[in-house]
Amino acid sequence: MGATASATREKAALGAFAPQLLTVNAASLSVSYAPDVFGGTRRQIESDAAQAEYQRFELEATYLTLTANVVNTAVTLASVRDRIAATQEIIRIQTAQLDLIKSRLRLGAASGADMLAQEANLAQTRATLPPLQKQLDQARNQMTAYLGRFPNQEPIEHFDLTGLHLPEELPVSLPSSIVEQRPDVRAAEAQLHEASANIGVAIANELPQFSLTGSLGSNASRLADLFTSGTGVWSLVGSVTQTIFDAGARRHRKQAAVAAYDESAAHYRGTVIDAFQDVSNALHALDTDADALQEQVAAERAALGSLNLTQTQYRLGAVGYVNLLTAQQTYQNAVLARVSAQAARYSDTVALFQALGGGWWNRTETISQAGVGQAASK
Numbered sequence: 001m002g003a004t005a006s007a008t009r010e011k012a013a014l015g016a017f018a019p020q021l022l023t024v025n026a027a028s029l030s031v032s033y034a035p036d037v038f039g040g041t042r043r044q045i046e047s048d049a050a051q052a053e054y055q056r057f058e059l060e061a062t063y064l065t066l067t068a069n070v071v072n073t074a075v076t077l078a079s080v081r082d083r084i085a086a087t088q089e090i091i092r093i094q095t096a097q098l099d100l101i102k103s104r105l106r107l108g109a110a111s112g113a114d115m116l117a118q119e120a121n122l123a124q125t126r127a128t129l130p131p132l133q134k135q136l137d138q139a140r141n142q143m144t145a146y147l148g149r150f151p152n153q154e155p156i157e158h159f160d161l162t163g164l165h166l167p168e169e170l171p172v173s174l175p176s177s178i179v180e181q182r183p184d185v186r187a188a189e190a191q192l193h194e195a196s197a198n199i200g201v202a203i204a205n206e207l208p209q210f211s212l213t214g215s216l217g218s219n220a221s222r223l224a225d226l227f228t229s230g231t232g233v234w235s236l237v238g239s240v241t242q243t244i245f246d247a248g249a250r251r252h253r254k255q256a257a258v259a260a261y262d263e264s265a266a267h268y269r270g271t272v273i274d275a276f277q278d279v280s281n282a283l284h285a286l287d288t289d290a291d292a293l294q295e296q297v298a299a300e301r302a303a304l305g306s307l308n309l310t311q312t313q314y315r316l317g318a319v320g321y322v323n324l325l326t327a328q329q330t331y332q333n334a335v336l337a338r339v340s341a342q343a344a345r346y347s348d349t350v351a352l353f354q355a356l357g358g359g360w361w362n363r364t365e366t367i368s369q370a371g372v373g374q375a376a377s378k
Helices: 040-106 112-127 129-146 175-181 183-206 249-315 321-355 364-370
Strands: 002-012 020-033 209-220 232-241
Touching (some): 112 321, 175 183
Antiparallel strands (some): 020 209
């Protein structure tokens, strides 16, 4: 719809009469309408809506990835801190053992080789602290980056494994719910919808295009006479447009739209398969993590008991230094393995929440935007 107004001053010759100056004032209102006979406009609107939905779910997927990264970084911080604490405790034990060896050496009950070997073992353990501290600093900087801060704006939160707790209930749901809950699956579905709508647009563009145009107005020599009786004008125009020859451009655009749909369909199928695979991997990992952690805790206790017994026997001269060194290394490996098992259990739990979609549908503003009433009822 449009409105126009004009005033024209011109000199015109009227037959045998002398040229005269004429003023023509005109005002009109025009309306144009293109009937969507073959659904091209409707499919274009459908395509645009699908594109908006795709962008919305891409945003949700980004939020989910960011959330998972924050939690995994917190687990990394806790794990590294526990590794540092365990290493410092091992250094304390090895230092005490070095003092014992030196005492035995002064009494002639130990050799200088034993003392040198223990010093080397202690130095090797101390050498593992700087890399752990470096890893801690990098994880801390990563956390500040995820929080939108600079490295000098370190968060005051300090994480350790004893302060973390597993959820009491895991968000297990029906396999069919994954298609509704995963943002990446919903985004791929929106892409497929958009590609389908684009095929309809391409087909409609190959067919004739209809249009109707109507106008209603008034022409008068004086501005005051506009819209008075006898000055009205109107027109109604109907047209049909059909491209006869375009060197196959529209046909190739349709073929491109069909190929894009096939690509989107394959991408959607692959995304769904990856989603089910992620859930299966996370469930299998959690199924074994508890057993692995239980065994690592038992191994650490056994290694600690063996170390205490070997220390006592070495102090009494019942075993040699090699037995003590073996017990030290076994305990050190057991402690670090237990910390790794704890961290893996937390990380795999995060992976399960992420694989199931992260719970974005619980936000009411997201529900109203994306229209996910079924997901919200779960």
